[in-house]
Amino acid sequence: MAATAGWPTRPGWRAGWVGPFHGCRAAPGQPRDEVGRLAGPLDGLLGELANQRDTQRRFVADASHELRSPIANIRAALEVARAHPDSRPWAEVAADIEAQNERLGHLVEDLLVLARAEAGQLQPQRRPVELGHLAATVVDEHRTRIAARATPLRLVLHRVDEAAVDGDEAQLRRVLVNLLDNACAHARAEVGVAVERTGRQVRLTVRDDGPGIPATERARIFERFVRLEPDRSRPGRTAAGSGLGLAIVAELVAAHGGTVTVTGGGPGAVFTVGLPVAALSASSQVATGMLEP
DSSP, X not given: OOEETTEEOOTTEEEEEETTEEEEEEOTTOOSSHHHHHHHHHHHHHHHHHHHHHHHHHHHHHHHHHHHHHHHHHHHHHHXXXXXXXXXXXXXXXXXXXXXXXXXXXXXXXXXXXXXXXXXXXXOOOEEEEHHHHHHHHHHHHXXXXXXXXXXXXXXXXXXXXXXXXXXXXXXXXXXXXXHHHHHHHOSSEEEEEEEEETTEEEEEEEEOSSOOOGGGTTGGGSTTOOOHHHHTSTTOOOOOOSOHHHHHHHHHHHTTOEEEEEOSSSOOEEEEEEEBOOOOHHHHHHTTSSOO
């Protein structure tokens, strides 16, 4: 009987390497005894472990690449400043290093959020959150951030319904910030935001007037480290992000029991987040007249 690293094989089985251990993968035509009947589920489990291993390796490789860029930029700025101290004012060098350090910090924070999601530790600290008020606040903050853009960009709040959701305010803020960052990076002249209540759901919409997203790419953009190549090179495009922002949006929305979709193939893309309306407590229902005191 043949063996692989001490593991015996049976007729109809093939040796395979899965994760940190050797195993046997069942091939078609395995014996129809008790062990053979277990082969199918076992083979599926080993295949899933192999897929998880490959996904983890790709994630680590992509993360390492993204982390290497700002670190290399910081090192290069310091080396040039040391070799040629009179070539640039120190204030400019410090500003460049500060920008790269901020980029590095955001990337590490994004990776930690995704690591918590992977480990199932992304449970929202739920409480009623007025999504319309939160959206208005984040939009005002973004107007300040984009005021210094070389190309003017309008940020418009089209409609804001009064609607609360049961959620984690910090995580929902992150959803809004990431969607606005993405929209502002692609927009040509205007980004629009709306919060509408439709039955038992609150719908957040963020739209831009940029090039849009082809239908074949719309599911892929919520994957990690995905950036659409043609758009990254178009004139006027702001610096590319890490490719994690929309992946984080998808994870946070899913943790809140919601959905996120994208439509629009150009001009413009429309991201729509649907979240359940917050359940009213008895006291809230009395206050709104839904129950008698």
